[in-house]
Amino acid sequence: MRQHKQEILEKVLEDLSSCGLDTHVDQIQHLADGGMSHIYRARQPSLDRYIVIKQLKRSFREDPELVNRFRREAKCLATVLHQNVAHVYGFVESTADMYILMEYISGVDLSTVLKKIGALPPEVAAAITLGLARGLHCLHARQLIHRDVKPSNIRLTTRGEVKLMDLGIVLDVAESSLTRPGILMGSPSYLTPEQILGDGVSARSDVFQLGICLYEMLCGSRPFQDNGQQTVFHRIREAEYTSLRKMNRSIPRDLERIVDRCLQKSPDARFSDVQKVIRALEVYLGPLATAHTQDVILKFLDHEALVTPTVPITHIEEMRPRQTWWTWIGVSVLCVGSMLLGLFFSKFKKEAPATPPQYSRPHDLR
Structure with missing residues (x-):
């Protein structure tokens, strides 16, 4: 041998x-x-x-x-x-x-990370998804659709980079006739409704698979479990998945909204392109989205002993992902409400009599 x-x-x-x-x-x-x-x-x-x-x-x-x-x-x-x-x-x-x-990419694939660790910290999951989305955006700009976005095709490097791998079933929109009719291309648990139904795929098909990967990173399990091919196909086409925050209440609502938009059954109801996914993740990550995503990923991989870093890990201050405008609206409403309550009680205090009213009849005290 x-x-x-x-x-x-x-x-x-x-x-x-x-x-x-x-x-x-x-x-x-x-x-x-x-x-x-x-x-x-x-x-x-x-x-x-x-x-x-x-x-x-x-x-x-x-x-x-x-x-x-x-x-x-x-x-x-x-x-x-x-x-x-x-x-x-x-x-x-x-x-x-x-x-x-x-x-040659020295590192570890995302599927191995998920098997060993389970759910990832939200900022790490968002940083990985952001790198993946940026790679997909480059493909889409060249009229290429990946069609097989899944953790085993995502490599995390010893530099904290995210690498999209295996373009073996990539679809060139200009050469779409290369796929035989009736042949399903991709992995069952990561297929899209339109792939299963035999409809045409588009960039929004990659958006759906991106949503599956983000869901899996956030809660450690896939939204559509593979309990037999026909079962998983039915779930992808027809069934509702368990919402992220039902799985784990600590998952940020902003990431849940991104996943929910990606995983819409109808392609028209999803993000219209991956650039909008990128923007939503950048808003969530805030300062981390610009220059620190590799540091976030590498720090996590090093902490979990999944890779040996080949570059220094930049010290990252405790920068939390930016709260979205919904959060700021909530904070603003609370502040305004507090001010109004303060003014009301201040006015009440000024108008109230200096001494309590005097009751002359005993029954007034009952």
Whole structure:
């Protein structure tokens, strides 16, 4: 078995090295096996960096759609340059194999974090969602829809960054004919009502999945539990999920409102685009949204011993997420009410007699 694995690694090295200096790698190591691909880590000596190599499984080379999907992932990633999306460095195709060379991201995926920790602190969940939403906004600006936003496709780095991974089933709006009719693309518990019904997907489909991820981060469980495919499909299409604050009263109402808007059954009732989700999260996070989201995430990961930071953790004063205008209205009403009550009692005190009234008849004292 070990010899067979070594032969595979040597074949990968041979394929890549034959393509020129830019793709020459060494120190190759098998990391994992995905649904469609084998995942390796290798060092690229010409640039003194580690990279990830995704190799399409040979059993899929005879399926034209899967081959096209693999090529499309490389193509789509190559057009996206954003700090919240994994970068692609190259695409290599030999006689028998296909490879994508990608950024190596040292860190931990969100699904692992949720399994170990459960619910996350609200400001950490909001900071992660904000980074994810910014990455999606970059995709949407290029007419790309991810369609598979879920915790296992979200990587949290040793620098506190949020990286959106795996664009294997990304939909290019200009090439939507690549998906076979009747084929559900995505993970059952994270599908949208329109995907299940076979309707067209849009950027608002990614907004729905973003809402599922935020819900799961805030309470430690998914809004639509996977108790069998048909059951979860029914729940996503028809059933109401348990509200966040019924699950945990300490969850801020502002985040509950964001989740509720994202998880509307009708796409028209959701946030019209991910930019509006970004704005709502920025309002909630306040000062943390501008320059401190990575620090918030990294401080949490370090505290929970989930990663070893590779950059210093900036000292963050106890800055709480900004209260929204609803909160300020409530505070203002209380202040105005207190002032009016003060004026009323002050006026009453001035008009009241200096001494209590004198009663002349005994029955007045009863």
